[in-house]
Amino acid sequence: MDPFIGEIVMFGGNFAPRGWALCDGQLLPISQNTALFSILGTTYGGDGRTTFALPDLRGRAPIGPRQGPGLSDYRLGQRGGAQTNILNVTQIPSHNHAATGTVKASSSDGTTNDPTGNVLATGKAPIDRSNIVDANIYTSPAPNTNMAANEVTVTVGNTGGNQPINNLQPYLAVNYIIALVGIFPSRN
DSSP states (O other), X not given: OOOBTTOEEEEOSSSOOTXXXXXXXXXXXXXXXXXXXXXXXXXTOSOSSSEEEOOBOTTOOOOOOBOOTTSOOBOTTOOOOOSEEOOOGGGSOOOOOOOEEOOEEOSSOOOBSOOTTOEEOOOOSSOOGGGGGGOOOEEOSOOOEESSSSOEEOOOOXXXXXXXXXXXXXXXXXXXXXXXXXXXXXXX
């Protein structure tokens, strides 16, 4: 059975049979393909004077044009989509991160004013207020008391690496081919 001119089918070979062409966006001369040009026009590209383009279905899944109930409106020949996408803050589902903790200290007297490797201490009383900069408020013993009766709430910093996510459904690559010759389709 002869195909309709412009009919697109999947083909498992690595070539296009005689009378067919790969749907790879190639430009064809109008003068040698007037019937196909009268069907496709410049929907898929070309200058419309000497050339027109075939649909380019490499790495693309075809969808039906127009709009259906609950569906977006697509024009014939419209391209869209992306293989990967980087989510931004507005695309991530609303959520929060609970972060609570207890701030520990030592009930020992302070022995140093250097916080490095030390914990807060009770401090020595009385503190010499004339030299407050050098107050020994840290100590090295392990913490053994809580600084507050309740938990302390903290802010959780940003996380993530801004890496793209894959949008591809499972796939199998086959060629789409378009009929260059055959039966001219009637509109009725």
